[in-house]
Amino acid sequence: MSQEELFFMRKPWVYDPKAPKRRRPDAHLGFDTRALHAGFRPLKDMGKFNTFTVPIIQSMTYPYERFDKIPYPVYGRTKTPTAAVLEERLASLEGGESAVLAGSGSQALFNLIFTIARPGDNVVTTLNTFGEGYKQASSIFPERCNVEFRFVKDPANPDSWAEQIDKRTKLVWVETPSNPCLFVTDIKAVADVAHAHGVPLLVDNTTLTAALQKPMELGADIILLSITKFLSGNATVIGGAIVGPEDLCEDIRWNTTEFVGSIMDPLSSWLTLQYLETLSLRMERHSSNAQKVAEFLRDHPKVRWVNYPGLPDHPQHELAKRQAKAQGGLLSFVVPGGIAGAAKVIDSFQLIIHAVTFGTSRTICMHPATITHEHMTPEERAAAGIDDGLIRLSVGLEDPEDIIADLDQALSRL
Numbered sequence: 159m160s161q162e163e164l165f166f167m168r169k170p171w172v173y174d175p176k177a178p179k180r181r182r183p184d185a186h187l188g189f190d191t192r193a194l195h196a197g198f199r200p201l202k203d204m205g206k207f208n209t210f211t212v213p214i215i216q217s218m219t220y221p222y223e224r225f226d227k228i229p230y231p232v233y234g235r236t237k238t239p240t241a242a243v244l245e246e247r248l249a250s251l252e253g254g255e256s257a258v259l260a261g262s263g264s265q266a267l268f269n270l271i272f273t274i275a276r277p278g279d280n281v282v283t284t285l286n287t288f289g290e291g292y293k294q295a296s297s298i299f300p301e302r303c304n305v306e307f308r309f310v311k312d313p314a315n316p317d318s319w320a321e322q323i324d325k326r327t328k329l330v331w332v333e334t335p336s337n338p339c340l341f342v343t344d345i346k347a348v349a350d351v352a353h354a355h356g357v358p359l360l361v362d363n364t365t366l367t368a369a370l371q372k373p374m375e376l377g378a379d380i381i382l383l384s385i386t387k388f389l390s391g392n393a394t395v396i397g398g399a400i401v402g403p404e405d406l407c408e409d410i411r412w413n414t415t416e417f418v419g420s421i422m423d424p425l426s427s428w429l430t431l432q433y434l435e436t437l438s439l440r441m442e443r444h445s446s447n448a449q450k451v452a453e454f455l456r457d458h459p460k461v462r463w464v465n466y467p468g469l470p471d472h473p474q475h476e477l478a479k480r481q482a483k484a485q486g487g488l489l490s491f492v493v494p495g496g497i498a499g500a501a502k503v504i505d506s507f508q509l510i511i512h513a514v515t516f517g518t519s520r521t522i523c524m525h526p527a528t529i530t531h532e533h534m535t536p537e538e539r540a541a542a543g544i545d546d547g548l549i550r551l552s553v554g555l556e557d558p559e560d561i562i563a564d565l566d567q568a569l570s571r572l
């Protein structure tokens with residue numbers, strides 16, 4: 159898309175379930191090959207600047223060749239060359255036409271809803287979403303923009319989704335597996351319901367990433383990503399993206415990037431490109447470590463229950479196995495004694511770090527009821543499974559025996 163098209167021809171994106179999907183030119187390559195090559199070929203893409211790695215182009219403006227030929231990009235608020243490589247790479251990995259970055263995953267969600275919903279419209283979702291997403295859904299959008307969010311009561315039942323959809327529904331939004339309770343939603347079943355009503359399906363693929371789960375192959379139209387988590391993998395970057403039809407991505411760019419400035423800067427984009435090269439190796443190791451940790455916690459007498467889709471007694475274990483190659487590094491577990499019990503365990507950790515994020519190479523824990531999901535009412539937290547004794551654990555890449563030993567000594571303090 160040229161700058162002229164972006165400026166003068168932009169029309170609001172309208173979902174068309176029958177619109178043909180552009181096949182990406184690298185679609186024949188494997189996931190790991192695309193994680194290393196998508197969006198950038200040395201020499202071909204750099205002209206006289208011969209370079210093996212994608213360069214960090216730290217320029218916020220782009221000179222005109224002629225008075226009447228607007229360069230694209232023209233200004234760092236629209237798009238920058240390094241970030242454009244990351245957009246191509248993420249689109250390629252998710253199997254979408256295009257991508258548009260944002261300053262964080264939360265901002266990517268905001269940009270999407272802000273672009274496609276008008277006052278009086280609604281979005282159908284559940285309480286199984288990340289805390290900032292819930293805050294946008296429960297108060298920011300309804301109070302500021304008159305966009306209603308409808309929370310499905312029984313997300314395991316496709317009819318429950320259908321009941322909430324009406325003529326003003328602009329989007330169905332699913333986070334699976336969800337943060338922090340690892341609820342697994344049947345992507346294909348919900349996609350069928352959404353499509354039967356002419357509504358696009360958004361899947362938040364942050365917790366597993368495309369290395370383990372491919373929602374677009376199961377019917378998702380749009381993907382939400384927090385780059386801050388496993389995609390970058392070590393808490394050095396904050397960023398987000400929407401992957402989806404090119405016209406939608408450019409509509410978002412027009413409405414929220416170009417004029418509002420919600421960008422991911424060149425250095426963070428460049429760092430993410432380096433980290434993506436090891437994404438599938440990391441996700442395999444996160445998953446095998448988390449499986450061992452989940453089995454340990456399940457058998458521990460001080461643990462009331464464990465949420466991890468890789469455990470055979472997880473309510474959606476079979477579905478999880480069908481939908482994803484492995485179950486990733488995120489899990490949560492409940493200790494007795496409510497908030498005091500959780501605090502005791504968290505403060506006793508010696509290796510595991512207490513901080514607000516997940517998807518890091520080092521194991522990290524957090525208390526959702528008092529931190530990320532504190533804005534929910536106690537009834538909503540109960541419905542979402544967020545017990546006061548729930549501890550979220552993002553299992554890192556350490557030797558699993560060391561993570562287990564730290565959990566064991568901390569639980570023994572209870």
Ligand SMILES: Cc1ncc(COP(=O)(O)O)c(C=O)c1O
Nearest residue numbers: 262263264288337364384386397
């Ligand atoms: C599943 C999920 N999606 C999106 C986000 C938002 O990401 P960010 O922290 O980059 O705003 C989060 C944050 O916790 C998340 O857990």
